[in-house]
Amino acid sequence: MIKIENLSYSYPSNDEKESHFALNGINLEANKGDFIAVLGHNGSGKSTLGKLLNAQIFPSIGDIWIDDLNSKDDNSIWDYRSKCSMVFQNPDNQMVATTVEEEVAFGVENLQVPNPQLRERVDNAIELVGMSDFKTRNPANLSGGQKQRVSIAGVVAMMSDYIIFDEPTAMLDPKGRKDVIKLVEELNKNYGKTIIYITHYMEEAIIADKIIVLDKGKVALEGGAREVFSKVDQMKALGLTVPQVTETAYELSKKGVKFDKLPLSIDEFLESI
Template structure:
């Protein structure tokens, strides 16, 4: 388990309503290992359990049954809570819910201040984190004046300033326009590739998942598919049966293949499609 950043060991989570005494199983016997430095994407439609699982990965929720370990620490050990959350930071769907200060640099400093980091080190971390997400020039701006993509990058900088080994992003681009989505995905890809930070991205945008090392597809609280983006997206009928799409070029390749055209069905990008079509001539 030493190389694991996150380990979910037969995790079950049940929601219990206040008015109705019926339990709803949101996660049903999930076993996942996330390696240090990995870029993992978790896909699934609404109600599949993916966001509930994400909240287990930094102890916002605790399993009803089974165990979750963050860098070998059991999330159910209350005395390790601060250490767990400083190792595995969380970025949510709406950046407005994570921005707490009236100036960008003060917002980024908020997490390290709560960890009791000395002032000089905080200053260094704030500057470095804002430079990493290309928001240093906006350090004295008011967050409410920023675009959605810029706000989300400031929220990521706030997590980065706490020096996490892992960042869990729960649909961070869901409320953004296409250019904002591109900004955020470019940022988190850079954090993974350049800094070696473990990334766990929860999304329903198939194009965002293409960059991942590995994809997990969830449905009805269970893991239904797992593999590289090429392996998972080439299973078009299985993805459709779960109610999910695949990248448009992958679907086009699948449909062309069905029509008898000799083309690979694991194409992920437009450039791959262009190359494949050129080779047909």
């Protein structure tokens, strides 16, 4: 499981008066197999949380545990990072090889996995993300959605139990977004991966088991998707939206249209009227 205890982080500054906490007093638990979405406006601390979970940076105060490993323990940092991988917003920032299969193999090779097992992991991961026909292609020549699927294959091949997604669809077209979301959901539901999904697309968050809303480095809202998105006015006060269909139903409810519960999807909306 992931356990975050009293986590605060301040970016280094030469001027102590200008330093401030990007995250302040965060406590969070995620059990194996959970899908947690993290929302917040720009500067709320979302990406900082992702970097801390992936041990790219380390807590100023508090602790992050992945199972029995602490992110601040230098003796187990590689074990920690192999358990908790990250997929970034821009897949180009992760590409280092000249073919898809070499790209997917890169992280596994760093784990010193024996060659026969490495080949099996790479082939299985590429097949899982639907890129088997592109094994020998140069990642630079792929579409944005295809590149992101290759990035995801890389963390799948590493067999990480926990995967952090930092706005993985932000640079993709609608089809690419849909493909990536479907793949993330499959990793969670069918393969038991624990997902921490950072996004600014509200519609992507509705599939999460739990939503965390950050504001000014603190947890402002926490709960299931319906619980969080039903607080339309509070979300707007935080500079955020809710799924469009939820807001439409909310406005209709103020005009006398009755809903047993605010819908999160078009299907739910149609069932309610």
